Amino acid sequence: MKIVYIALKGMPLGGGIEKYTEELGSRLVKKGHKIIVYCSPYYQTRNNEYKGMKIKILPCINTKSLQKISLCFLASLDQFLEKDIDIVHYHAVGPSIFSFLPRMLGRKTVVQIHGIEWKRPKWGYLGKTFFKLSDLSAVYFPNKVTAVSKVLKDFYEKKFGREVVYIPTGVNKPIKRPPKKIKKFGLNGNDYIFFAARLVPDKGCHYLIDAFNELKTDLKLVIAGDAPHEEGYKRILYEKAQGNRNIIFTGFIHGELLEEFFSNAYIYVLPSEIEGLPTSLLEAMSYGNCCVVSDIPENLEALGNYGYSFKSKDYKDLKRCLQTLIDKPELIYEKKKDVAEYVCKHYSWDKIADEFEQLYYEMLKN
Incomplete structure (x- = not known):
């Protein structure tokens, strides 16, 4: 399969979503799949290959409220230029408003919910309103919806009456190091x-x-x-x-x-x-x-x-x-x-990669 991830701050630097994509994408590469990850230019990331994943840098508006959404919009357009895409995977509720675009070419889309965004205290009235509306696009625009916790799965299923697939966050077996x-x-x-x-x-x-x-x-x-x-x-x-x-x-x-x-x-x-x-x-x-x-x-x-x-x-x-x-x-x-x-x-990353691979294959069959 050829799978696109939209979109990250940077790779390998960033936060939880960046870590998730690094662990999932690198394992899917080892399984023989081609991975493209869209990133912003503001986190020391460059157009290159990282752990077998193709990193594509796109410009975006570098402000707190517009950086992610502008990056995801351009990535949703840029993916039209990539040939033979099977799956377009959107991270988080806000970017889901663009998840209908790949479907115009018959590409399967999945939105992964990482949190109830409108509850975050950093957003004002306009931000909270946008994310409440984005909840609708997160569940109705893509072919499949996933959530990283059972709490999120239950919340969105009860609110919107649509199936949400639970696939959690993972961990690696740690490397314990002495204090140096x-x-x-x-x-x-x-x-x-x-x-x-x-x-x-x-x-x-x-x-x-x-x-x-x-x-x-x-x-x-x-x-x-x-x-x-x-x-x-x-x-x-x-x-x-x-x-x-x-x-x-x-x-x-x-x-x-x-x-x-x-x-x-x-x-x-x-x-x-x-x-x-x-x-x-x-x-x-x-x-x-x-x-x-x-x-x-x-x-x-x-x-x-x-x-x-x-x-x-x-x-x-x-x-x-x-x-x-x-x-x-x-x-x-x-x-x-x-x-x-x-x-x-x-919370094994290997198990999570297997579950996403199976989900992607099921989406392509339907």
């Missing part, structure tokens, strides 16, 4: 609380900083991540952390350094307000970490009984949870025992 590179941050391992996500309001990093500032502990807080077009929010985070030498901002990290941070964390925290199925949480679990998450349904679905939760948007409750774990370390080690085996068994 992290020592440049003054860390020795097992001496920090770890947060790894985009620095956008809905990931809730501000709640974590507020909670950490009130903890009685010698642990440090490592905040790994970045985000374009979010200078205002990042400034708020830096101001909250000002004066606390135990808070470390690493910026965007990946590769061996990220693996080291996951391998040697004392506690991993994800205080998000909204998720699809959080890739970073699954990664943290795969490394055998004790994880603390906000109690939104998507986080609890991923976590199962293998971690702890606190009331979403309540930094006082997060502080209570973290202080309890710090004061009673046996509670931390209790959750570390079986978490890696659980998540690697239930």
Whole structure:
């Protein structure tokens, strides 16, 4: 098959959707399929081949609200120039408004839902209205709809009465690394609380900083991540952390350094307000970490009984949870025992690639 993915910020850099496409696309290449991935030009990505996937860079309007949608529009037009396309795969609800275009050439389309976009706090009235309307295109324009969590599947099936196929996010078996590179941050391992996500309001990093500032502990807080077009929010985070030498901002990290941070964390925290199925949480679990998450349904679905939760948007409750774990370390080690085996068994990228391959073949038969 020849499969197109629309569209990513960059490859290999980016966020959860970028990670998803990298893992899925590279496995489909090994199965003998041809993969084209459309990306923006703003994330150090170039027109080339990456892990066997053809990367195509297109221009787009580089603002928070227009970058993704303008990129997806041009990608939806550019795919007309590619011959023998079998499947066009759209990531997320917003870009789904263009998913009718490939069907004009008889190409099969799938929209993958990664979250209920209109719930994200960063969007104003116009943005929320657009994404509520995009929910309609996400379920009615493509040939098939998939969702990365059971929570999302149930939400869209109940709201629109159309079948949504559940195919989750995945993890790789981790490479556990001893603390070497992290020592440049003054860390020795097992001496920090770890947060790894985009620095956008809905990931809730501000709640974590507020909670950490009130903890009685010698642990440090490592905040790994970045985000374009979010200078205002990042400034708020830096101001909250000002004066606390135990808070470390690493910026965007990946590769061996990220693996080291996951391998040697004392506690991993994800205080998000909204998720699809959080890739970073699954990664943290795969490394055998004790994880603390906000109690939104998507986080609890991923976590199962293998971690702890606190009331979403309540930094006082997060502080209570973290202080309890710090004061009673046996509670931390209790959750570390079986978490890696659980998540690697239930969220395997190899299994996910098999499921998407089967779905694509079924679409071509009908």
